Amino acid sequence: MSDLKISDMMNMSHELWDKNKEKWSPMEPEHGKTFILYMIEEIGEVISVIKKKSVDDIMNDKEVREHFVTELGDVMMYYMDVLNRFKITPEEFSELYLKKFNKNMGRDYEKQYKELKFSEE
Structure with a gap:
């Protein structure tokens, strides 16, 4: 394999x-x-x-x-x-992994990080 x-x-x-x-x-x-x-x-x-x-x-x-x-x-x-x-199951894992991947593809990590830093100050 x-x-x-x-x-x-x-x-x-x-x-x-x-x-x-x-x-x-x-x-x-x-x-x-x-x-x-x-x-x-x-x-x-x-x-x-x-x-x-x-x-x-x-x-x-x-x-x-x-x-x-x-x-x-x-x-x-x-x-x-x-x-x-x-x-x-492999199917359950794959479905939720792909769902999370797609969510992450739409995220603005830089913006989220800045908002997190701002909220901590």
Whole structure:
């Protein structure tokens, strides 16, 4: 596969969980927040690469880049686990993602930022 779809990643998440379900927590909403915390931990590992390596390293050093992208992949794996645990379908996620994207396309971020700064003064 050269370009994974959300549904593919969610199916892979279920497949990995199914293989380990005797040892891992159930694929239920009650365990979703734990996987959000795991995802944040992985984001910390991404940040660690950024802090310890230069942008040039991330862009041009094969080993550094592979480590960086792998950590980003770990973030996505836990993200898929969260979607699955909260029973969010690929269609539901896609619909609301696109809705938010379209809203953001119509926003004036500079104006909003200025209004926010003005209201804080």
